[in-house]
Amino acid sequence: MKKNTLSLFLLSIAFVGTILATESCNKGTTNTTEKKVSLVHANMNVDISILPSNGDYDSITSFYYKMNMDSFVKSYNSDFDTSSIRSVKLNSCVITIKDADTMNNFSNFHTTNIGLTSGTNRNLYRIAAFTDIVDTNAYFVNIPKSYNPNLAVYYKSDSVRYRFYGNLRRPTTKEINATANITLDITLSK
Numbered sequence: 001m002k003k004n005t006l007s008l009f010l011l012s013i014a015f016v017g018t019i020l021a022t023e024s025c026n027k028g029t030t031n032t033t034e035k036k037v038s039l040v041h042a043n044m045n046v047d048i049s050i051l052p053s054n055g056d057y058d059s060i061t062s063f064y065y066k067m068n069m070d071s072f073v074k075s076y077n078s079d080f081d082t083s084s085i086r087s088v089k090l091n092s093c094v095i096t097i098k099d100a101d102t103m104n105n106f107s108n109f110h111t112t113n114i115g116l117t118s119g120t121n122r123n124l125y126r127i128a129a130f131t132d133i134v135d136t137n138a139y140f141v142n143i144p145k146s147y148n149p150n151l152a153v154y155y156k157s158d159s160v161r162y163r164f165y166g167n168l169r170r171p172t173t174k175e176i177n178a179t180a181n182i183t184l185d186i187t188l189s190k
Contacts, residue, residue, distance in 0.1 A: 119157035
């Protein structure tokens with residue numbers, strides 16, 4: 001009888017020890033903090049030089065957006081930093097011509113693309129593409145996102161460079177001043 005009681009007692013201690021060990025292991029995974037935020041790069045100036053003609057997918061112009069991503073991330077929670085950026089998805093990309101006329105607008109373009117590089121990843125990656133713009137006067141274009149990739153590796157840097165490229169339907173006759181508005185959905189996780 002004493003052997004059975006001792007065995008039951010040891011079995012109970014082993015069982016309680018297993019439960020406590022499991023609880024302490026789960027504590028690290030249940031304390032995860034996740035935050036979803038939007039980042040809007042608004043009214044970025046895009047100056048497009050006179051374009052006499054170009055080939056398929058030639059670079060038209062580049063424009064930069066520089067910000068302190070670490071400060072931006074910390075503004076949501078001081079425990080976050082750029083290593084907390086888990087996901088960045090493109091939500092929208094709109095380019096508007098400020099001084100368009102009937103000879104210089106998006107009808108001049110057959111295709112438009114937006115590519116992305118940054119201080120942490122210098123490989124150009126196409127994030128948005130409009131592959132067949134209608135030949136009618138258009139003063140803004142909402143460039144559809146190409147895919148739905150996770151762009152986090154690009155935004156772990158303080159400098160981001162967007163490249164506007166494509167090909168022309170017909171030449172432009174003056175420099176075109178435009179603005180770009182890019183909205184991103186970011187998931188932060190600690």
